[in-house]
Amino acid sequence: MHHHSTPVLPCRRHPLALAALLLLAGAAHAQPAPEAPARALPAVTVTATLTEQDARTAPASVTVVTAEELAERNAADLLDAVRGAPGITFSARQVGGRKTLALRGLEGKHTLTLIDGRRISASDDVIGHSDYQYGWLPISAIERVEIIRGPMSALYGSEALGGVVNVITKKPKDRWIGAVGATGYFGGGSDAASEGGVSVFAAGPLTDRLRLSVNAEYAHRDAVAEREDTRYSEIEGRKPRSLGLNAEFDLAPGHVLEAGVTDGEERRFYDDVSGTKPYANRYDLDRRQTHVGWKGEVGDWKAQLRAYRSEFSVRNSRTNGVSATRPQDMTDDVVDGHATTRIKGHQVTVGGEWRNEELVNAGLTTGRDDVTHKALFVQDEFALGRNLLATLGLRADHHGIFGSELSPRAYLVWEASTALVVKGGFGHAFKAPTLKQISPNYVGAEGPHTFMGNADIQPETSNSFEIGADWQVSPAWSLRATAFHTEVKQLITYRLVQQVGTRRTYLYDNVDAARIQGLEAGFTWAITPALRWSTDATLLHTRDKATGQKLSDRPDTSVASRLAWRVARWDAQLGAEYTGRQTSSGERLPAYTLWNASVGTSWALGGTQRLNLRAGLENLGNLRLAEKSPAFGYAEQGRRAFVTARLDF
Numbered sequence: 001m002h003h004h005s006t007p008v009l010p011c012r013r014h015p016l017a018l019a020a021l022l023l024l025a026g027a028a029h030a031q032p033a034p035e036a037p038a039r040a041l042p043a044v045t046v047t048a049t050l051t052e053q054d055a056r057t058a059p060a061s062v063t064v065v066t067a068e069e070l071a072e073r074n075a076a077d078l079l080d081a082v083r084g085a086p087g088i089t090f091s092a093r094q095v096g097g098r099k100t101l102a103l104r105g106l107e108g109k110h111t112l113t114l115i116d117g118r119r120i121s122a123s124d125d126v127i128g129h130s131d132y133q134y135g136w137l138p139i140s141a142i143e144r145v146e147i148i149r150g151p152m153s154a155l156y157g158s159e160a161l162g163g164v165v166n167v168i169t170k171k172p173k174d175r176w177i178g179a180v181g182a183t184g185y186f187g188g189g190s191d192a193a194s195e196g197g198v199s200v201f202a203a204g205p206l207t208d209r210l211r212l213s214v215n216a217e218y219a220h221r222d223a224v225a226e227r228e229d230t231r232y233s234e235i236e237g238r239k240p241r242s243l244g245l246n247a248e249f250d251l252a253p254g255h256v257l258e259a260g261v262t263d264g265e266e267r268r269f270y271d272d273v274s275g276t277k278p279y280a281n282r283y284d285l286d287r288r289q290t291h292v293g294w295k296g297e298v299g300d301w302k303a304q305l306r307a308y309r310s311e312f313s314v315r316n317s318r319t320n321g322v323s324a325t326r327p328q329d330m331t332d333d334v335v336d337g338h339a340t341t342r343i344k345g346h347q348v349t350v351g352g353e354w355r356n357e358e359l360v361n362a363g364l365t366t367g368r369d370d371v372t373h374k375a376l377f378v379q380d381e382f383a384l385g386r387n388l389l390a391t392l393g394l395r396a397d398h399h400g401i402f403g404s405e406l407s408p409r410a411y412l413v414w415e416a417s418t419a420l421v422v423k424g425g426f427g428h429a430f431k432a433p434t435l436k437q438i439s440p441n442y443v444g445a446e447g448p449h450t451f452m453g454n455a456d457i458q459p460e461t462s463n464s465f466e467i468g469a470d471w472q473v474s475p476a477w478s479l480r481a482t483a484f485h486t487e488v489k490q491l492i493t494y495r496l497v498q499q500v501g502t503r504r505t506y507l508y509d510n511v512d513a514a515r516i517q518g519l520e521a522g523f524t525w526a527i528t529p530a531l532r533w534s535t536d537a538t539l540l541h542t543r544d545k546a547t548g549q550k551l552s553d554r555p556d557t558s559v560a561s562r563l564a565w566r567v568a569r570w571d572a573q574l575g576a577e578y579t580g581r582q583t584s585s586g587e588r589l590p591a592y593t594l595w596n597a598s599v600g601t602s603w604a605l606g607g608t609q610r611l612n613l614r615a616g617l618e619n620l621g622n623l624r625l626a627e628k629s630p631a632f633g634y635a636e637q638g639r640r641a642f643v644t645a646r647l648d649f
Helices: 014-029 067-073 078-082
Strands: 061-066 088-092 099-103 111-115 142-149 163-169 177-187 195-205 210-221 233-235 237-252 255-274 277-298 301-318 328-343 346-361 368-383 388-399 403-415 420-431 449-452 460-474 477-500 503-528 531-544 557-567 570-579 582-584 587-589 592-606 609-618 640-648
Touching: 061 067, 067 078, 067 142, 067 570, 067 592, 067 609, 078 099, 078 142, 078 163, 088 531, 099 111, 099 163, 233 255, 237 277
Parallel strands: 111 163, 449 503
Antiparallel strands: 061 142, 088 099, 142 163, 177 195, 177 640, 195 210, 210 237, 237 255, 255 277, 277 301, 301 328, 328 346, 346 368, 368 388, 388 403, 403 420, 420 460, 460 477, 477 503, 503 531, 531 557, 557 570, 570 592, 582 587, 592 609, 609 640
């Protein structure tokens, strides 16, 4: 396989990156002593306990990325939305510059991605070299993104070993609001793609009882050719388009019926070489999620019940007589619900889930296979003292092939004072095998190798501990830190069982075990009422317990730092993202730093109309990962400028 390297990041060493930010901060600090800045509204999460809570005191490690922050970052997709958050790094997919997110050193397949608490098809662990899970929603439809770091199988079941990323969408309002936006990227050379897109969002009441929201997006990004060999694309091109429609109907006071559909199509395209044959590679992706649900109050209980279907399909075509990969279709049908009430000082939540997972693939002897998941869970939140809150949870999952798994969780939150919160806990999590891995009917014989399913395979499991603190030192200063330790067992890989000539046959099996521990630390400093500096760092120490070696594609240090200035209708952002040394395929990869800068402004046009403009530069240093090491398996865009305009009404 040809490993695609990548244009990436500037400023040469991590100390220089921090020195530059310190210099800017020091210059600002030379001004008169700042007044205490206005306190921001507390970030809210519903993902940590299924009930709305202050993220700072919720029983989990929580980061919330707001719609305003998404606009300031000029995020184009979910990966852009979460990059720089504590605990998040990227893993290479070795094709077209693709990468997936990883939480706390665990792989992308160990992060559960949700839309308003609903699962999407976990395609990236089923389809090789893919990153298809991050394109289900346009950014214009997102209200906030909640990132829960640490095991959450006690509430959500399979996949939540590293954590949960829950995308909360904009909901219909009691008055009409909307936005129309356009974005353009302009590459400064051959290492950056031109890109553009338009989006529309509107929400409001149709009657006194019926509310509606609609969003649509279309975008196009050119492919970027490798500098060393233009027959290959270093970064693939994309052409996504999506349409979403959601409605809420008041059945009666305190009872709301919800329904909606999200439909998306995306074309991916890049150039590659098979043997000596250059060819054009194209993937057509289709995503759809339809849902219906009810929320209401029954006596002292607040309850939710819903049913939804997630569908994903991929089709490949190749030119110049090169064989295409097999088509694949995934469908998840889910019925879930939960209810919560207060009983004698205990906040009790109970719930359940039924899910049928189906895969259509020619590698299955019958052409398709499916498995049913069933689960029940209970959670209890209660006070152990005046300022000490305990959360206990237990979920029982039953998988139609491997059997049952119990996922307990225990967490303590101590509000030592209004300024200091200390919290920590334990959690067990698991990831069920994919249908390819566990189905005895699967024989995948594409390419030079054959992969076989194994009905005796067991789920991957983890046991994790964490302890952390959040200290509001003063109105202008806050500090935060969390230490974590995770033991992972039964990791699924494949082992060689037969070789005939050059063809090797592999069987999926539980082979590996790993230890991952680390520290997340950060601060926010309001240097002046107009200038704010925030930094988050993650230190990782990983070990393969069989070999004693570090795990691949896990940077030992990651730092994201941002200096933000805001006065009246103007704001400016300077950001640096440092990725430390790591290993990949046995090779040691060097560290690198990516710098970004932007300026934005917002103008009232009368009534509720407001025009928002932003312009900036990405990858200011125009460095390429390929020039640092050819072993990098993912890519970043080269230096390019962007301009965005959004009209709110």
